[in-house]
Amino acid sequence: MPRWEHGSLERLQRAAFELFEEQGFPATSAVQIAERAGVTTRTFFRYFGDKEEVPFADAGRLRAALVEAVRHAGDIAEPLHVVTLALAGFDWGSLGSRESQRRRDLMIAANPELLERDLIKQQQLGDGFGDALRRRGVDPDVAELAARVGIQVFRIAYQRWVHAERDLDLRALTAAELSRLARIVPVGT
């Protein structure tokens, strides 16, 4: 990568988030984002297929790391636990401050195009978890259920964590959500 492009990704993301907040997501174009970041439009499209992709620049790396955690989990006997532990144990701080993640989350929630993109990333993550569990010898039906439900359980804990007034423990929040689930699953079914 040519030297002048150093830091382009970060500059593009910062520029995009600024513009999304200033003038709204629908009114912002790739050309405007590139201009604000001081790079060419061509550079924008080297990093992103479209402007919807900007908040998900880390999604591929994130999914790989999370699926890897499931693939190497010590004990696979409780697959639902394995999935929630993989998610809660990830170093979410490595994706930026909690405040920046909170702003990103609000931006996604406010824009259907971004929410759709977010949901499809969750779906793909579920596919990856299901596949990793099956490769570990987990029954396919159990793998699918643990992957899908585990993500929902974690999502609720993450929402609580990212929007909390003070800094809470994401692992503890996730464990609490899993306990809640154990209490509401109908007995004797």
Add this chain to the structure above:
Amino acid sequence: MPRWEHGSLERLQRAAFELFEEQGFPATSAVQIAERAGVTTRTFFRYFGDKEEVPFADAGRLRAALVEAVRHAGDIAEPLHVVTLALAGFDWGSLGSRESQRRRDLMIAANPELLERDLIKQQQLGDGFGDALRRRGVDPDVAELAARVGIQVFRIAYQRWVHAERDLDLRALTAAELSRLARIVPVGT
């Protein structure tokens, strides 16, 4: 509605599904769909905001019926059960034959634009369930969890039902999935 438009919705849907299957979703335009259906493009846009909306013409009515079922559930003590019962108890046959639902499901799975739309409809359904449960006095945290997890449990049962060789009982499949969940929720959490 003028008399000549009678049946336009059904004709548009059938035309769209034919074209999606013949030439693929990306290559098909609203103009082509309207032409095949023998209506004006303006009529197409009276029914659908875009071509992505075609497979979801029933989504609003479906959501209303499902949320209504939760709102009027006899016993709200087991909210996860209430959600899965509302979903499994719906008359899915009223949306078309199982074969047509199977083709619709394959079409959605094969096209990211449709999958995104499908996922956001699921998300909105979850919002509706959560809201209905809260209005019935269910603890907000439980309501959210039951709504999200209940949809995942049902989705897996529905996939099994819609793609099965022979006609299975969707309620029984959903109950089996809920039992599976009861078995994989970590004990003592």
